[in-house]
Amino acid sequence: MYSFENVKILVVDDEELLREILVETFSMHGAAVDSAKGGNEALAKLQEKDYDVLISDVRMPDGDGLTLVSKLKSLNKTDIKVFICSAYNDMTEKKMQDLNILKVFNKPFDLEDLIKEVFDFFNTNSKSTH
Template identity: 35%
Template sequence: MKNFKILIVDDEKELREGIKTFFEIEDFTCLTAKNGEDALSLLENEDVHLVLSDIRMPKCTGIDLLKRIKEKDKFLPEVILMTGFAEVTKEEALGLGASELLLKPLDMRDLIGRISNTYAPKLGVAP
């Protein structure tokens, strides 16, 4: 999946780097950002196939990031990661354009399977 590029956005460095490592082992190309503002800066210069973003972050939350991404590219899939306690409901996030909401802790095998089987084929990226 080297042709499939994911932007991972999370303010927790260990989690962000852990997710990145797991995806890279599975041959995905990954970029990382520590918050929504950094993610938006990266997206100015980089094309990605999917944004995987935490919902709770300083400066620019996952929902703020989602809104700003959808203003520029309504077709870019964004998967929101959240704990069981969030200030937004699943319906609200999906209504704003989120592709999917997943609860932490993540099942990485399930996540990779979803991306490989759902998002990559829709975007014309071969596994």
């Protein structure tokens, strides 16, 4: 069983069903989860609140995910852990490193893989900070 107690997650995706599934799943595991249907809405939430994890789609009508991720530095949100879920993965390793993206999940992806990846990251890399 995975536990995300005290982990704050922002899920950004224009696909309502996927967004709801991610919110519900991470919430069931103890995370505090907010969601946004696009980059612009997510940006507003990021300006109001601190998050530990950002899980974002790339191509969305209301502000794309990569633009959102590129703005994290200017918002002084460089500690946020970024995971991308997209049907369109044309990112190079360099671009991922430049944007501080930990992992890209190609849609359709296995929900269990995403949960495990986020969990493993927090349990191997962030024990001292959480």
